Amino acid sequence: MVEHTPMAAADQSRHRGGLRLWWVAVALLASGATLPACRDEAPAATLTVGDPAGNGADGQLAADAIERTDRQGSDNGAAPEDTSPDTAQPGTDAEPAADAAEWDDGPADGPAEDGQTQDGVPADGSPDDGGPDDTTAEVVQTDAGQVDTQPFDTAPDTADVPPSGCKTDADCNDNNVCTADTCLVSGSCTWLATPGPCSDGNACTLGEKCQAGKCSGGVAQDDQTACGDGNVCTVETCDAASGCVSVAAAGPCSDGNGCTAGDTCANGACVAGPLTVCDDANPCTSDSCDPSSGGCVSQVQVATCSDGNPCTIGDVCQGVACLPGPAKSCDDGNLCTGDACNPQTGACANSPTSGVCDDGDACTTGDVCASGNCKGGTVKLCDDGNPCTADSCKGGVCLATVLADGSTCGAQMVCKAGSCSAPVATAAASCQALKGVGSGVQTLDVDGAGPVAPVQTYCEMSLSGGGWTLLAVVSDDSVSTFTMNTKDLWGNSSAQVGSVAALNKDFRSPLLATLPAKEVLFQHSSGVWAQYTFGDGKSSLGAAVVKAGGPVCYGMGKGLAMTAGTLPKVGKLCETMLYLNPADHDGYQVCSMDDTPEHTWGPAWNVNREAGCFDDPGWAGSLGPVASEPTVEGGTVQGHPVGFGWAIGVNTGVAGSAANWMRLYAR
Secondary structure, X not given: OOOOOOOOXXXXXXXXXXXXXXXXXXXXXXXXXXXXXXXXXXXXXEEOOOOOOOOOOOOOOOOOOOOOOOOOOOOOOOOOXXXXXXXXXOOOOOOOOOOOXXXXXXXXXXXXXXXXXXXXXXXXXXXXOOOOOOOOOOOOOOOOOOOOOOOOOOOOOOOOOOOOOOOOXXXXXXXXXXXXXXXXXXXXXXXXXXXXXXXXXXXXXXOOEXXXXXXXXXXXXXXXXXXXXXXXXXXXXXEOOOEEEEEEOOOEOOOOOOXXXXXXXXXXXXXXXXXXXXXXXXXXXXXXXXXXXXXXXXXXXXXXXXXXXXXXXXXXXXXXXXXXXXXXXXXXXXXXXXXXXXXXXXXXXXXXXXXXXXXXXXXEEOOEXXXXXXXXXXXXXXXXXXXXXXXXXXXXXXXXXEOOOOOEEEOOEEEEOOEEEOOOOOOEOOXXXXXXXXXXXXXXXXXXXXXXXXXXXXXXOOOOOOOEEXXXXXXXXXXXXXXXXXXXXXXXXXXXXOOOOOOOOOEEOOHHHHOOEOEEEEEXXXXXXXXXXXXXXXXXXXXXXXXXXXXXXXXXXXXXXXXXXXOOOOOOEEEEEEEEOEOOOOOOOOOOOOOOOOOOOOEEEEEEOOOOOOEOHHXXXXXXXXXXXOOOOOOOOOOXXXXXXXXXXXXXXXXXXXXXXXXXXXX
């Protein structure tokens, strides 16, 4: 960079005055006048302004009035006048004085010039001593826009030649940030020193600023101050030419995370070491590391855990404690083992025990444990007394399987339809025709070759002379067979209900509607029985019930008289007579007129349930049907009456178990 020594205020004033004189000289030149020359050591010589030769050479004894040499140049005084065009070579004068317009912005080359200035200060620091000028040839530096850092060169300086004949300020650019470059109207350049920051070209100095037209005052910085990047994994140095140089360094460092340890430098960066492991061995806490402090933090969490006892399951955390869950079940479902959990291993142990048990078979009793197993006790005995059935127990219930017809069941006796009897060529019309055979199931054909099909029923041969044919069984067996809705079962229905193989449950034979009869016999499960005459032996009991109609509003003593039997007039029984389809009186002399009378249908007895005789016969003295409860056999108020059973207090069996029943026979 070309540098110019800025002028002091007084020098600038003189410079401006000189410019004014220059314009005067120009005017005089135009008129052909001459000007006196100035010299600081000898009387002034006459100086002609301009270039008379027209080629830039000095035609006078003084240097060109507007010629400027390199600002580091000096006047040799005694050198002869140059005769070549002016090309920024060092000017020489015939006069022993320096060029009138020469600036000296650097140290003089050689001994100090008497009377000359060096950067605006007398070269030797005192007024001119009047000695001879120096005779050493002037040498210059070629700055080329940069700061000179090498020894002076000996070649003429051509790079710093100020421009001449400028048109704009840009034509006056001296590449010095510390000067303000101006093109004057005359076409000449001026350079004034300016303040401000600048760069001296050394990357390792800071704070340079323009002073007197030069960039100076930079302070050298140490490597860390100039280039430190705060990274412990690099080493920085400053190079005056290239600037900061950073080289990777080795060694420990910190990545800023307190949860890593042993961080080290690698390739100029801090590489994190292993993470801190936080585990307080408590499953009820969530453990983590705090990056800011590097300390472990534990927080309570809801989770499953183990209390250390393998005989508990489902252990859960409560706070920081592990609460035991329910005990592990070791039950093997065997009543004959003692079950326990081993707290050391969590394994179940099942040891044989003794005592009573249940083998799951209801047909055995007195079961006991033996060797860890339940051994069945005594087998339940099942025997229905019928030689034509095979008896067995299943699920605690006795079963009777009917033997095949023709199976022998005694001397000259065979089984037929589950009954043991003497073989007959043809079926009898009634049980009365089979007297002497014995009680049992028989096949009867009431009309021989007629349209009525043969049926099987039970023949009772021991009661009241025998020969009784079973028509029906009404049982308190929890099955509603004989209801008001099915009252035709007491009439002309041809249906069969139930089986003669189970004579303690509801049964109805088609013979009730087809067997001509004269007498009927009612046998209660308690053994009490009663016999009545109801017809002439030409029609069935079912036909007699239908013929009676009803409900019938009977009066006392208007029924069928008991002709034989053990039925007593006791308890709630008003009389032993039999009635067909009686109406409910409800305590009145005439029949009830209420909205829900307890009339009945079929055979019944006169009972005083609570409001006098003939009170609620359906509930108290019937064989099932109740008008006010048409779908329930015997009603729901007091349980099944089972004919006269409730009235005389002989229904002693468990309700609904088929223990209380009544059989109806005819002959």
